[in-house]
Amino acid sequence: MRPWPARVEPQPSGAPPGSLAGTLCLDMLLLVGSEGEGDSRPAAREDEKRWRAWMQRAQTGDREAYSLLLDELAAVIRAFVRKTLGDVPLVDDCVQESLLAIHDARRSYDPRRRFRPWMFAIVRHKTIDAVRRVEVRRRHEVEPADVAGGRDEAPAAERAAEARRALQGLAEPFREALVLTKYEGYTIDEAAARAGISATAMKTRVHRALRRVRRLLEEQET
Amino acid sequence: MARDPLIDRLADDLEPVSPPAPTAAVFAGWLALAWTGVVALTLATGPLRPGAFGQLAASPRFLAECGLGLLAGTLALAAALRLAVPGVTSPRRAAPLALGAFAAWLALHLYGLAEPALAPSMAGKREHCFLESLLYAVPALGLGVFVLRRHVVLDRAWTAGLLGAAAATPPAVLMQIACMYDPGHVVTHHLSAVPLVGAAAVLLARRILRSV
Numbered sequence: 001m002r003p004w005p006a007r008v009e010p011q012p013s014g015a016p017p018g019s020l021a022g023t024l025c026l027d028m029l030l031l032v033g034s035e036g037e038g039d040s041r042p043a044a045r046e047d048e049k050r051w052r053a054w055m056q057r058a059q060t061g062d063r064e065a066y067s068l069l070l071d072e073l074a075a076v077i078r079a080f081v082r083k084t085l086g087d088v089p090l091v092d093d094c095v096q097e098s099l100l101a102i103h104d105a106r107r108s109y110d111p112r113r114r115f116r117p118w119m120f121a122i123v124r125h126k127t128i129d130a131v132r133r134v135e136v137r138r139r140h141e142v143e144p145a146d147v148a149g150g151r152d153e154a155p156a157a158e159r160a161a162e163a164r165r166a167l168q169g170l171a172e173p174f175r176e177a178l179v180l181t182k183y184e185g186y187t188i189d190e191a192a193a194r195a196g197i198s199a200t201a202m203k204t205r206v207h208r209a210l211r212r213v214r215r216l217l218e219e220q221e222t
Numbered sequence: 223m224a225r226d227p228l229i230d231r232l233a234d235d236l237e238p239v240s241p242p243a244p245t246a247a248v249f250a251g252w253l254a255l256a257w258t259g260v261v262a263l264t265l266a267t268g269p270l271r272p273g274a275f276g277q278l279a280a281s282p283r284f285l286a287e288c289g290l291g292l293l294a295g296t297l298a299l300a301a302a303l304r305l306a307v308p309g310v311t312s313p314r315r316a317a318p319l320a321l322g323a324f325a326a327w328l329a330l331h332l333y334g335l336a337e338p339a340l341a342p343s344m345a346g347k348r349e350h351c352f353l354e355s356l357l358y359a360v361p362a363l364g365l366g367v368f369v370l371r372r373h374v375v376l377d378r379a380w381t382a383g384l385l386g387a388a389a390a391t392p393p394a395v396l397m398q399i400a401c402m403y404d405p406g407h408v409v410t411h412h413l414s415a416v417p418l419v420g421a422a423a424v425l426l427a428r429r430i431l432r433s434v
Contacts, residue, residue: 061238070229096228101434103232105374107239110307117309122434125308125376200231 044116047072052115058106070099077123084127094130098123100207136218166216174209181206245303248369252299256362260392263358264400271346274399283339287330287408288398294323295391302366302384306373306431313380320384328413334405342404351401355393355415362389363423367430374434378427386423390416 051072057065074095081094101122109118167175173195180191181202192202264270278285297320304311348354366385375381397412423430 058236059239059241061236063233063236066236067229067233070232074226074229096226099226099228099232101374103235105308105434107372108242108308108374110241110244112244113307113310118307119309121309121376122374125434198235200235203228203231204235 047076048114048116051119052111055106055109055115056111059109059111070102073102073119074099080120080123081127085131090130090134094123094127097126097130097207100204101126133214133218136214162217163213166213169216170209170212174205174212177202177205178209178213242372243369245307249300249303252303252362252365252369253296255365256389257392259361259365260358260396263361264354264393264396267354268348268400269346270400271402274346277340277403278399281339283330283334284398284403287327287334287339288395290323290327290330291391291395291398291413294320294327295388295395297323298384298391299366299388302381302388303370305377305381305384306370306375308374308376313377317380317384320387324387324416328409331405331409331413334408338403338405340403342407344402344404346400347402348397348400351397352411352415355390355397355412356419358393358396359386359390359415359419362392363419365389370431373432375431376433378431378433379424382423382427382431383420387416387420389423390419 051069054065054069058069077095077098078091081091081098085091085094102119105122109115167178170178176195177191180186180194181188186194188202188206189199191206192199195202197205278288301311301316301320305313305316363386366389370381370385394412394415398408401407401412
């Protein structure tokens with residue numbers, strides 16, 4: 001039986017993202033370094049050894065080792081994000097974004113180095129990204145009413161126009177992925193079949209398209 | 223708990239990849255190639271200042287001015303390469319040493335405005351030394367970007383900025399012995415390329431470096 005990973009224990013009382021406490025929490029993360037990377041407990045050392053071996057095998061194309069690695073990492077990342085942000089809806093997004101980022105970055109992992117700091121640096125980066133997006137979205141929703149004192153009654157129409165503009169700014173494959181899955185309501189598999197690509201590629205396109213749209217909206221905001 | 227289907231999809235998508243080269247090898251290789259290239263370009267476009275090597279031996283301050291530049295560029299490169307590996311360091315830890323060396327390098331030349339290390343002279347003046355300092359940094363920067371192409375860089379602005387500064391240092395240091403010596407001229411025509419190339423690299427960071 002596989003040993004259970006030395007998890008970061010969840011703390012349900014974490015600060016909500018976007019709050020001052022949440023921001024301070026992120027600043028602390030940046031200053032102090034990543035959770036668990038300097039962990040010298042035997043269980044953490046075991047995790048390190050196992051994960052590094054699995055990642056090395058994954059780099060050679062071993063899918064079984066990669067599945068085992070991602071399974072354990074998903075649980076650890078979830079606990080880490082919960083501990084950092086609290087039990088918020090953002091957690092699932094952070095876990096998925098982190099797994100995709102680890103997948104994209106796997107060729108940059110040097111097996112001569114420790115795995116935990118590499119992995120937690122990526123997870124921290126994605127978590128901070130996600131919180132910043134929430135912060136920007138929240139400002140976007142609150143500020144017009146504050147400034148206009150209720151005068152601006154049509155922010156939804158304005159936001160829809162901005163979203164349309166952002167959508168137009170996407171490359172065709174990414175626009176198609178978003179239109180199929182978010183506007184026309186196809187599942188990932190159905191959308192993949194329609195686009196003639198694998199489901200994984202469609203999932204990746206949707207994630208990247210969403211990320212790009214968020215960035216475009218943030219740029220419009222600033 | 224149900225397994226995330228994303229994991230199965232990512233595992234299905236898995237293809238073999240080769241891990242990156244060791245940082246120490248990249249560091250040594252970049253220094254060797256960048257310096258060789260800059261020396262070759264500098265010599266191809268004009269001679270070194272007559273008596274420059276004698277001045278290096280005769281004036282410890284002039285030697286320090288050149289040595290500090292060499293040190294600052296090397297530290298900037300080391301910081302950039304370490305920053306390019308997730309989890310190794312952060313800009314707060316990596317950058318101060320290199321920035322401190324650059325500040326000391328500049329300070330030494332600013333002190334030289336009042337007390338020059340060598341007697342200022344027009345001997346060896348190159349007509350386009352500022353342009354040369356900028357242009358010779360480009361291949362070195364390109365080389366750095368090339369070797370970092372397989373990395374995911376989490377802090378692209380700092381990494382690119384330090385890489386740009388490191389790339390602009392060899393031409394700036396070489397101009398110390400290739401072009402005329404006057405501390406004011408050195409600051410405005412040679413050293414100024416370092417922050418300029420660093421800033422340009424920061425502006426281009428999102429285009430030249432890959433992140434997640």
